[in-house]
Amino acid sequence: MRRLTPFLGLFVFIAAWDLAVRLTGAPLVPSPWEAFRGIGELTARGLLVKYVVASLFRVTWGYLLALVFAVPFGIAVGMSPRAQATINPLLQVLRPISPLAWIPIAILWFGVGDFSAVFLIFLASFFPLAVTAMHAVHDVDPVHLRAGENFGMSRGELIAHVVLxxxxxxxxxxxxxxxGIAWLVVVAAEMIAVSSGLGFLIVDARNAGNRYDLVVAGMVMIGVIGIVLDLAMRRLEKLDFVRWGYVEG
Amino acid sequence: MSKVEISNLSMRFGSTDVLRDINLSVREGEFVCILGPSGCGKSTLLNIVGGFIQPSAGTASIDGVPVTRPDPRRIFVFQERGVFPWLTVDENVAFGLFRLSEAEKRDRVTRYVQLVGLAGFENAYPRELSGGMKQRLEVARALAVNPDVLYLDEPFGALDSITRLQMRRELLRIWQAEKKTILFVTHDIEESVQLADRVVIMSARPGRIRRILDIDIAHPRDLSAPRYIQLRDIIFSEIGLAHQV
Structure with missing residues (x-):
């Protein structure tokens, strides 16, 4: 019984959804079963796998590029009070701009296509990663930095063996x-900048004949993949050499 | 020639006089405790000798060379939070050995893990160790690079009193085995009399040396011997405390 508890909310939600559709008789809103049939239809047409792969492909590239640039950038800025004083205000101004606001500029620079979407995901991931790295550098215990210095480490060695x-x-x-943000943004980016992926599926299903069952099917898939991504990231927190950061002692 | 030579050393932070005119020379292989009340600048003094802070006036020299920055030949041991939580016991001990070959690294790690009594815990992370074990791990990490001087800044301050006694015995054993010069900062009078060859008694801020006392008792020391009690009482009265609670 206990093990089913996490799914209880889901069951209630689906039941309420079903009931609401039946009672109101709304013509366009699909029932849960229609949405699931939609997933089946998309799978059968080979679109589901294709679109999921397309979305994940863009997220992977944008996100990894952001990681590669943002982490060294954040560390470098975090370690230099001067760089921080110069760059932090800029970061703080850029950060609250929704990545979606960059869509026109992305299309201007990269045209309609994968590059635009990857660029938007890069932007969406870059700021939280850079800011996290920057702040984390400040929280490094000075005792550990001093120990590194004491053992004769150069600045580069100190970064590699202590700061990182x-x-x-x-x-x-x-x-x-x-x-999480990257996954939110890819859907939005695909609605405008490309013609494949889960975001495109949702817009396309609506435009091509009000197929709201497919719209909701796309939404369900986005949710499921989002959870899987988050669970995968959570597993990283269990790694032996990082667990100290989450548990006391 | 003395190993560590501190001459006419003074330290000011802004308008605060922290240390005034410190003169001290430490022989090779000697165990010296620097004892004083909190805020007397004894930690600052140790940090200057360790090369982490530059003095306002005067010099600290080791082997006749003025100290200007930290040096792996002299290792600073902090309270037990100085161990790296992301490394295992073995990896912590190997930390300072990053320029050595794998084979030599392995030899030294094995040796010092044994010396401090952590055999069997090689692959444990610090979060799995007790405070005393973490402190021993930090000592092992320091000893592994074969320094000639160890600086210990109230290393046992965060441990419970029983573990603290054990750690003192361990430290003496290691000191006798490894023949290091040790500068040990503490505010614990008993601790200084139990450990040191000489106790440097400091005054409250601005820190000055009030007196340097030879502890002429052989190890292991009997904590109820008349001479032990006598020396302890000299320090009590020097600091201006009657030892009554």
């Missing part, structure tokens, strides 16, 4: 948040 491992636990939390 010290910030990984916080970084993983930032990576989880950034991936």
């Amino acid at each position: 491992p010290a910030i990984v636990p916080q970084l993983i939390v930032g990576m989880r948040i950034a991936l």
